[in-house]
Amino acid sequence: MINIAILGFGNIGSGVAEVIEKNQAEIKNVLGDNLHVKYILDIRDIPGVVNDINIIVNDPDVKVICETMGGKEPAYTYTHLALEHGISVCSSNKELVDAYGVELSAIAREHNCSYLFEASVGGGIPVLRTIREAFGHEKVSRIAGILNGTCNYILTNMKAGKDFADALKEAQEKGFAERNPAADVEGHDTARKIAILASLVSGKKFSYEQVSCEGITNVTQQDIKDAEAQGMSIKLLGVYEAETQSVNVAPYLVPASSPLYGVNDVFNGIMVTGNMVDNVMFYGRGAGKLPTASAVVSDVIECAKTLGRNVKDGLEDLEPVASVNAPAKPDGQKFRVL
Numbered sequence: 001m002i003n004i005a006i007l008g009f010g011n012i013g014s015g016v017a018e019v020i021e022k023n024q025a026e027i028k029n030v031l032g033d034n035l036h037v038k039y040i041l042d043i044r045d046i047p048g049v050v051n052d053i054n055i056i057v058n059d060p061d062v063k064v065i066c067e068t069m070g071g072k073e074p075a076y077t078y079t080h081l082a083l084e085h086g087i088s089v090c091s092s093n094k095e096l097v098d099a100y101g102v103e104l105s106a107i108a109r110e111h112n113c114s115y116l117f118e119a120s121v122g123g124g125i126p127v128l129r130t131i132r133e134a135f136g137h138e139k140v141s142r143i144a145g146i147l148n149g150t151c152n153y154i155l156t157n158m159k160a161g162k163d164f165a166d167a168l169k170e171a172q173e174k175g176f177a178e179r180n181p182a183a184d185v186e187g188h189d190t191a192r193k194i195a196i197l198a199s200l201v202s203g204k205k206f207s208y209e210q211v212s213c214e215g216i217t218n219v220t221q222q223d224i225k226d227a228e229a230q231g232m233s234i235k236l237l238g239v240y241e242a243e244t245q246s247v248n249v250a251p252y253l254v255p256a257s258s259p260l261y262g263v264n265d266v267f268n269g270i271m272v273t274g275n276m277v278d279n280v281m282f283y284g285r286g287a288g289k290l291p292t293a294s295a296v297v298s299d300v301i302e303c304a305k306t307l308g309r310n311v312k313d314g315l316e317d318l319e320p321v322a323s324v325n326a327p328a329k330p331d332g333q334k335f336r337v338l
């Protein structure tokens with residue numbers, strides 16, 4: 001039996017416990033052992049839950065920790081501490097990966113454990129693992145992705161005639177939105193995700209602060225109707241271009257000929273272009289309790305299979321990129337066209 005702990009028992013953390021409980025037979029089959037949630041830590045006083053991280057990191061039974069707290073603190077301090085104790089950490093926390101991923105990756109290597117973060121980008125879509133394992137030999141020229149489930153849900157519902165505020169409320173009720181939904185609708189969440197993807201494929205650290213970022217708050221019903229009349233759909237995209245070293249987040253007009261056009265509701269779509277493989281499209285639920293928790297559990301299984309060793313995470317020794325460009329917007333136009 002492999003003992004794990006979950007830090008943060010909100011939407012995703014409780015989802016991790018649920019995935020482990022419901023899919024124990026499948027987990028046993030792939031891992032050759034059972035996963036057991038020995039501790040749950042939360043800052044709230046919930047019966048059966050611990051509040052002190054030291055209890056967890058000082059228990060030699062604990063082999064893997066899931067960090068599903070979100071935000072920088074105390075997630076950074078707890079992750080640092082766990083890795084220093086040789087305990088692998090699997091995170092859904094894109095804010096932490098963006099801000100401290102390179103440092104945490106180095107600490108994991110130093111202590112023969114791993115820092116994995118599949119759930120931080122694309123919810124349940126195994127895009128980071130695929131990029132790490134299957135695209136290492138590719139020169140990735142471009143990534144264009146619908147990376148925020150909440151914004152895609154809002155834009156899809158606005159196209160169907162719903163009001164922005166009502167659609168956002170629904171996305172919050174369904175557990176898609178961030179605690180502060182401004183991070184979704186102003187594009188910051190997408191910026192963190194595209195910065196992580198750009199870092200993994202370019203070998204340089206792109207950070208969220210460098211990304212030119214425009215959200216969906218200025219997109220009107222009329223814009224959506226006008227786009228529809230031209231056979232296009234408005235999507236919030238994160239776009240990375242290797243040649244111009246540009247990364248930006250903005251609402252784009254997506255033509256019907258693009259596979260991203262039909263990505264609706266909470267779904268994410270990520271188009272990765274490699275010089276040999278050409279276009280590869282990833283599609284799946286970009287937010288929500290169980291899809292995101294499933295991605296965390298996939299990392300837990302990888303860490304549990306490799307105890308005492310470090311798994312490459314793609315952030316090894318990345319130097320910060322000097323500057324990041326943004327593609328120009330066509331003169332007089334509100335939106336770029338994909």
Ligand code: HSE
Binds near residue numbers: 189
């Ligand atoms: N708020 C995020 C989204 C959650 O809507 O995509 C998943 O990262």
